[in-house]
Amino acid sequence: MPLHAFQLPHRLDKKVPVVTDESTLPPGLHAQTLAVRQAIARSQYGEHSEALYLTSSYVQSDAESAARRFANEEAGYTYTRTSNPTVTSFEQRLAGLEGTEAAIGTATGMAAISLLVFGLLKAGDHVVASRSMFGSTIKLLGSELARFGVETTFVSQTDIQAWKTAIRPGTTRLLFAETPTNPLTDVCDIAALADLAHNAQAWLAVDNSFVTPALQRPSHWGADLVVYSGTKFLEGQGRVLAGAVCGSRVLVEEKLGAFIRSAGFNLSPFNAWVVLKGMETLFIRMQAQSSHALALAQWLEQQPQVAHVYYPGLASHPQHALALQQQSGLGGAVLSFDVRGDTPEARRAHAFQVINQCQVISKTTNLGDTKTTISHPASTSHGRLTEEQRQAAGVGQGLVRVSVGLEYPEDIQNDLQRGLSALHG
Numbered sequence: 001m002p003l004h005a006f007q008l009p010h011r012l013d014k015k016v017p018v019v020t021d022e023s024t025l026p027p028g029l030h031a032q033t034l035a036v037r038q039a040i041a042r043s044q045y046g047e048h049s050e051a052l053y054l055t056s057s058y059v060q061s062d063a064e065s066a067a068r069r070f071a072n073e074e075a076g077y078t079y080t081r082t083s084n085p086t087v088t089s090f091e092q093r094l095a096g097l098e099g100t101e102a103a104i105g106t107a108t109g110m111a112a113i114s115l116l117v118f119g120l121l122k123a124g125d126h127v128v129a130s131r132s133m134f135g136s137t138i139k140l141l142g143s144e145l146a147r148f149g150v151e152t153t154f155v156s157q158t159d160i161q162a163w164k165t166a167i168r169p170g171t172t173r174l175l176f177a178e179t180p181t182n183p184l185t186d187v188c189d190i191a192a193l194a195d196l197a198h199n200a201q202a203w204l205a206v207d208n209s210f211v212t213p214a215l216q217r218p219s220h221w222g223a224d225l226v227v228y229s230g231t232k233f234l235e236g237q238g239r240v241l242a243g244a245v246c247g248s249r250v251l252v253e254e255k256l257g258a259f260i261r262s263a264g265f266n267l268s269p270f271n272a273w274v275v276l277k278g279m280e281t282l283f284i285r286m287q288a289q290s291s292h293a294l295a296l297a298q299w300l301e302q303q304p305q306v307a308h309v310y311y312p313g314l315a316s317h318p319q320h321a322l323a324l325q326q327q328s329g330l331g332g333a334v335l336s337f338d339v340r341g342d343t344p345e346a347r348r349a350h351a352f353q354v355i356n357q358c359q360v361i362s363k364t365t366n367l368g369d370t371k372t373t374i375s376h377p378a379s380t381s382h383g384r385l386t387e388e389q390r391q392a393a394g395v396g397q398g399l400v401r402v403s404v405g406l407e408y409p410e411d412i413q414n415d416l417q418r419g420l421s422a423l424h425g
C-alpha cells in the first residue's frame, strides 16, 4: 500500500469541551500569589501547568484577519517575533510581580538592556550610569553605544551628587543603575535617583537581577524601567538564558514592543516556559538563599585570610540600612570577599587557590542558581574591561564572588574553609 493511503487515526480532540476561563484572578492578590498563579487563560484542554506553545507562527482564519492582525487592528497572535502565548504568560507574571503595567521578554539580560537603549535612545542622547555594574553592561553602554552617537558618563554608584553633576540638561535621557551591583553589592538610593532623573526629564532604569521583585520592586521607588537577567534568580536553576524589561504600557508595550518586532531580541517560548515555572518558587528561594548568604557572610567576616566582605545584609555594609529598606529586610544571595595578599599577583593567586579547593561549590560564573557558585570576577565577568574600567568598578585581583544556593549551609562553609585554611592567615 502506498504510504499516503494509510488510514489516519481517529482525531481525539474533535469534541473537547471548552473549559471555563479560570485565569481571571481576583484583584488585590499578594505578589507571592501572582508568582505562582498569574498567566494567560488556560486552553480548551484545561491544563493545570501552563502550556508551552512551541510554535514560530499562527494559522489565521483568512487573509483579511491576517491583514488586520499584522496592522494591529485586531488582537491575535501572528508570528513569535511579535508575540507568543507562553512568552505572554511570563510577561504577565513578571509585570504582576513588579507592579508595572507591562513587561517584555527578551532572549537574555543583555538583550533586555540592548532593547532598552537601542529602542529608546537616539544619536546625540546622553546616559549617566553607575561605574560598578556587570562588565558587559559597562561595555555595552560605554563602548558599543558610543558607536551610535550616544555618550555615557560613568559615576560612583553611591554618590548622588556625582549623578547630579553628570546630568546634561536637555541631553541626558537615561540614568542607569544596578542595585545591588555585580559583584561588589553596592546599593543605590532608587527614589533619590528617580527624583534626579525626573527633574531632568530623563528616565531611570534599574537592573534588579540580583534581588528580583521578590525582595525589591524598583518601580515602587520610582524607577521608570526595570531590567532583568532572567537567567539568574527568576529562573533559579541555571537552565536557560532569559531577560525582560518592565515599565509603563507606553514605554514597554508601545515603544519597545514595536522595536522588538524589527530588532528580534525575543525570548524563546521554551525558555519563557522554564522561567515561568521557576518563578513559582522565587519567593521561597530568595528568602532561604538570602538567609544562607547572611550566615556565610558573617562567618567570612571572622576569617583572618579575608580582608573584606561585601554583602548588603551585613551591618558593616556602607548602605546596609538603605538595602534593608529597599530589599524587604534581606540582603540577597550574592556576596563577594577580598582575600589578603601583599601584591595584586599574590591576591590573585590566593583567590584562585580558594576557588580551586572547592569540591562542592561550582566553579562557574553564573549566579542565582540553587547550586552555590564561585567565580573570580577580575578574570571572568569583568575580564573584558580595561584595567582602568575594572579599577573604577572596584574589582580587584583578590576578589571572589559567591552566589549562595540551597545546600546545607555548613557544607558550603566547610568548602570555603578548605581553601582559606591553605592560605595560612
Ligand SMILES: Cc1ncc(COP(=O)(O)O)c(C=O)c1O
Pocket (backbone or CB within 6 Å): 108, 109, 110, 111, 134, 137, 178, 182, 207, 209, 210, 228, 229, 230, 231, 232, 241, 242, 243
Ligand atoms: C546584574 C546583571 N545584569 C545583566 C546580566 C546579563 O544577563 P544575561 O547573561 O542573561 O545576558 C548579568 C549577568 O551576569 C548580571 O549579573
